[in-house]
Amino acid sequence: MSASRLEAALAASEDPTAKARTLLPLHRIWSETAAIPGPVRPVVARSWQRQNLGPAVIRPLDAAGIRERRERAAGLSSLVPLLRERLLGLAADAGNELVISDDEGYVLWVDGPSQVRRRSDGIGFVGGARWRETDVGTNSLGAAMTERAPVQIFGPEHAREEQHAWVCTSAPLLDAAGAVLGTVTLSGSYRTAHPHTLALVCAAVAEASGLLAVRRDAELAQLAGRVPAPAAPHVLVDPAGWVARTHGFGVSGRLRLPGGLGPGPLWVAGLGHVVAEAVDGGWTLRAADTRTELELIAHPAPRALIHHGDSSTAVPLSERHYQILALLAAHPAGLDVRGMLARLDGATTEVTVRAELSRLRRRLGGLIESRPYRLVVPVLVHG
Structure with a gap:
């Protein structure tokens, strides 16, 4: 403060x-x-x-x-x-x-x-x-x-x-x-x-x-010391999403966990698709090995469906975020900020494009890479 x-x-x-x-x-x-x-x-x-x-x-x-x-x-x-x-x-x-x-x-x-x-x-x-x-x-x-x-x-x-x-x-x-x-x-x-x-x-x-x-910090240290660390990539979090330990994921601080979290596959912003396992005092989120696909639906309201094996997660989208994803789907090799700016209707500055992409990447976890911006999973678009 x-x-x-x-x-x-x-x-x-x-x-x-x-x-x-x-x-x-x-x-x-x-x-x-x-x-x-x-x-x-x-x-x-x-x-x-x-x-x-x-x-x-x-x-x-x-x-x-x-x-x-x-x-x-x-x-x-x-x-x-x-x-x-x-x-x-x-x-x-x-x-x-x-x-x-x-x-x-x-x-x-x-x-x-x-x-x-x-x-x-x-x-x-x-x-x-x-x-x-x-x-x-x-x-x-x-x-x-x-x-x-x-x-x-x-x-x-x-x-x-x-x-x-x-x-x-x-x-x-x-x-x-x-x-x-x-x-x-x-x-x-x-x-x-x-x-x-x-x-x-x-x-x-x-x-x-x-x-x-x-x-x-003391409670997270106790959690990390209490729960054995698996060799596979994972994140150990407390029930509120505070990260006690991470291996193979570039995250720190706090994750936004979905409501009604339970054991099994799920999608977490900042991580993408993982498998949740309940542990004493929190959750271990392991990297999932099932194929992930993205489906974009424009009507009646823009949304993305993230398919992971037999499960799907719906993510509501703004019109602008739908436009960005559709544009990335049409350019699988990727686009830099200037390329995005030239193709987005109504976009005025590189700063605003970067801000929108940053917000969208936070919502979709690891599905969008940067330098250049591109989707890393197969995508199906319904206009």
């Missing part, structure tokens, strides 16, 4: 009440006309542009629903004691509460002074409530999830007037692959606003992320 991206809502020398008075007319202009005045901070302007101010939708989960989500977010749950230790005492001294939400914006833990919690209850900022931007408008929790960066939202920067008395500071907790695990927020009266709060939240989240990475 880069310090250069931190942008506090007001300077330490600014008076919060005076700041709120200057922001209120800007909010009124936007809420009445949908025009965003120039002085509005860029992160707030982006959030306001994403708004569709219908009625707020807050339907908190019951106690059983909260417990279920806490169990689902086991990694996040394991970090709560650390976050409380680093933030709760200072937050209480400053008249703030600590709020921790999961990867979908559901508030799962709320701690802090009772008077602050009673006030947050009044606006629906409670355990079990979902606080994405689409639910309650511009707020720091929702904006941090969308921006994937720390955000402080002050007073009338909130989309809804009932939140104008608040300042909220949030930072997303990201895993090593960049996925949002949850969000950590300090919130209180706008009169408690201070730029140091942003740095404090970010430091705690960075420490929590580091602890999570250390734990995951």
Whole structure:
């Protein structure tokens, strides 16, 4: 989490009440006309542009629903004691509460002074409530999830007037692959606003992320030591797809495993067709020796069928990705980027072509080679 991206809502020398008075007319202009005045901070302007101010939708989960989500977010749950230790005492001294939400914006833990919690209850900022931007408008929790960066939202920067008395500071907790695990927020009266709060939240989240990475690396090392390594090419992963060991495959980090993974042949982005074998604490994915073929179907919706022995995997395609694959099918010797650009309708730059090919290669695993770009399996095209 880069310090250069931190942008506090007001300077330490600014008076919060005076700041709120200057922001209120800007909010009124936007809420009445949908025009965003120039002085509005860029992160707030982006959030306001994403708004569709219908009625707020807050339907908190019951106690059983909260417990279920806490169990689902086991990694996040394991970090709560650390976050409380680093933030709760200072937050209480400053008249703030600590709020921790999961990867979908559901508030799962709320701690802090009772008077602050009673006030947050009044606006629906409670355990079990979902606080994405689409639910309650511009707020720091929702904006941090969308921006994937720390955000402080002050007073009338909130989309809804009932939140104008608040300042909220949030930072997303990201895993090593960049996925949002949850969000950590300090919130209180706008009169408690201070730029140091942003740095404090970010430091705690960075420490929590580091602890999570250390734990995951230790668990992967244990998995690699526990499961014997076959001589054939394979990848050993934990249930979430984190790579514990690889041999004969150029992968690292994390694989996107298909839902409902079970033993047997399957297709995995980044690997292609493999055979999955359940092991203690994860999966071994072995290279498959069955012939793989690609079938392209244009109608009624573009898609690719990847046939591997007796199994098939359907991959939905955009119109552009179907065009690229059909073009590669028509040029089995391959094409470089310039050749692709010259033949793709509507393509304007080599950069955009490379970007599309990169996205397509991630979706189709090892079926497309580069230098030049070409398909490495037989292909049948239905126009």
